[in-house]
Amino acid sequence: MTPSFERSNALQARLHEVVPGGAHTFAKGSDQYPEGMAPVLVRGRGARVWDADGNEFVEYGMGMRAVTLGHGYEPVLEAVRAALVDGVSFTRPAVLELAAAEDFVAVVPGADMVKFCKNASDATSAALRLARAATGRDVVAMCQDQPYFSSQDWFIGTLPISTGVPAAVRSLVRTFRYNDLQSLQAVLEAEPVACVILEAASALAEPAPRYLEGVRALCDRYGTVLVFDETITGFRWAAGGAQAVYGVTPDLSTWGKAMGNGFSVAALAGRRELMELGGLRTDRPRAFLLSSTNGAETTGLAAFRAVVRAYTDPTAGPDPVAAMERQGQALADGVNAAAADAGIGEFLSVLGRPSCQIFRTTDAVGNPSQAMRTLFLQEILHRGVLGQSYVISAAHTDVDVEQTVEAARGATLAYRKALETGRPEELFTGRPVAPAHRLMAEPRRLGLPAVPAARTPDGDGSGPPVRPLPASRP
Incomplete structure (x- = not known):
């Protein structure tokens, strides 16, 4: 029916x-x-x-x-219920924040330190800010074959729907092709670049042999920060993300989506010397990293810890x-x-x-x-x-x-x-x-009257010739 x-x-x-x-x-x-x-x-x-x-x-x-x-995965719900009754948001860090951070750095190869937030758009944008602070450069390079990195201006300015983004912001982004080291090298040779950001892999594109290693080498050669966007690959390719699968470690990585099984939690992680630029233990000018009221509220972190257990504890299930x-x-x-x-x-x-x-x-x-x-x-x-x-x-x-x-x-x-x-x-x-x-x-x-839709891309109902189809199997 x-x-x-x-x-x-x-x-x-x-x-x-x-x-x-x-x-x-x-x-x-x-x-x-x-x-x-x-x-x-x-x-x-x-x-x-x-x-x-x-x-x-x-x-x-x-x-x-x-x-x-x-x-409704029960172990996650159980962890969230337990967190709720003890309070959701405090004036000082909770013990849960330390436990969640230790869980994170234990499963992610490239994470010496981690900073939690509520969505991966903020994490990727913070990664760019941190890379700019570390290198003193403004230009960033992103993979043009991957559909989405952030809801913030640096990325939205690259989309067709970029109304409201200043031209000055759009002017600071360069693009390169996935699985094409020459296109990336051309960008890095042309001018100083603060960071290279890409997904190590996507649903439709696995890295070619030695491609990620080549990206790592190019970033090292040109003094550029390498950022892996693990928003999709994290806890879907592996608990440790694509970097754990392919064996190439970025300088920074950004996380979200599956790390909370639907609860709102995301993260920026990476090498200590970079992450500390947003901390209190640096002699360099301090970078504004991530700071928000709800960045470490307890339900998201409790959900994350339960997700980690589901992925790493054999007694938790398949x-x-x-x-x-x-x-x-x-x-x-x-x-x-x-x-x-x-x-x-x-x-x-x-x-x-x-x-x-x-x-x-x-x-x-x-x-x-x-x-x-x-x-x-x-x-x-x-x-x-x-x-x-x-x-x-x-x-x-x-x-x-x-x-x-x-x-x-x-x-x-x-x-x-x-x-x-x-x-x-x-x-x-x-x-x-x-x-x-x-x-x-x-x-x-x-809810307004619709214009009649054209039947074909040609708009006149004729369109391209239709090839005969093979017979279906009985």
């Missing part, structure tokens, strides 16, 4: 009245889902969530990759990373087989590291297609699967994965039809889902 979203739609309309964009994160916006099919959630347990209409979904993405142990890798691989194999059986494996596929996968949706000539993505999202939502990706958790069971594969198998019928006709918009209502960081909003997202 096709689910109803009546109550969710009413709540979403109200959200647009009181919250800009109708959500507190761009990627959670209703424009990221088929029109009229953006569930407003009320609760979650394990890898499943329930919306305001009572619909139940297997969820992927898991809190923007923040929930690796599952919703290894979460191994569980994510195993279930993610089963999911990819199943969905890719379903697409191949339907004769559309060339156009619909699951890609990426098993613990952090996406689904690739293309049109009949192989171009990434928001319209085909919309259709696929619609079809799996109808079948009880919610997610803009296949980012998995250790809580996903065999039953969850099997339901997801069957949902994708059902979706291939509509997907194949859309490929054959070249008109996916005929199979869904409204406009295709939109890129999160686009410059202009669309009228219908704000």
